[in-house]
Amino acid sequence: MEANEVAHWMLAQIDKDGCIYQDDVVDHLVKARREDLLRENADGNQVVGKEVLAAFRKLTESTVVWVKPDRYWRWRVKEDEPGRDARG
Numbered sequence: 390m391e392a393n394e395v396a397h398w399m400l401a402q403i404d405k406d407g408c409i410y411q412d413d414v415v416d417h418l419v420k421a422r423r424e425d426l427l428r429e430n431a432d433g434n435q436v437v438g439k440e441v442l443a444a445f446r447k448l449t450e451s452t453v454v455w456v457k458p459d460r461y462w463r464w465r466v467k468e469d470e471p472g473r474d475a476r477g
Contacts, residue, residue, distance in 0.1 A: 390418075390421050390423050390426075392426060392438075392440040392441045392443070392444045393444045395414070395417075395418065395423075395426060395441045395444070395445075396441060396444035396445040396447070396448050397448065398417070399414060399441075399445055399462070400445070400448055400449060400453075403449075403453060403462060403463065403464065407463060407464065408456075408461050408462060408463035408464075409461060409462050410459075410460060410461040411436060411437055411460040411461060412460070414437050414441075415427060415435050415436065415437065418437075418441075419435075425438075426438045426440060426441050445462075446473070449462075450473075451465070452464065452465055453465060454469050454472075454473060454474065454475035455473055455474050455475065456474075456475050456476070457474055458476075463475070
C-alpha cells in the first residue's frame with residue numbers, strides 16, 4: 390500500500406460515510422503495517438504523514454475540507470470559506 394493508494398482509500402471512505410477521521414486513517418495504516426506513512430506530531434501522537442496528505446490533497450483539492458478541532462475530513466459545502474480548513 391503506497392501513499393496514493395491510501396489517499397484513494399480515504400476518498401472512498403468519505404464517499405461512503407461522508408467523512409473520515411484522522412484516527413481511522415492512522416488505525417488503518419497501523420493495521421496494514423505501514424507506520425512509515427505516519428509521522429509523530431508535537432504532542433507525540435501518530436498522525437497521517439506528509440506523503441499521504443499530499444496525495445490526498447491532489448485528489449480532493451476543491452472537494453474536501455479539513456475540520457481541525459475534530460480532526461476529520463469531509464465534503465466541502467457551499468457555506469465553507471475558501472481554503473482547505475473548515476469550522477465544522
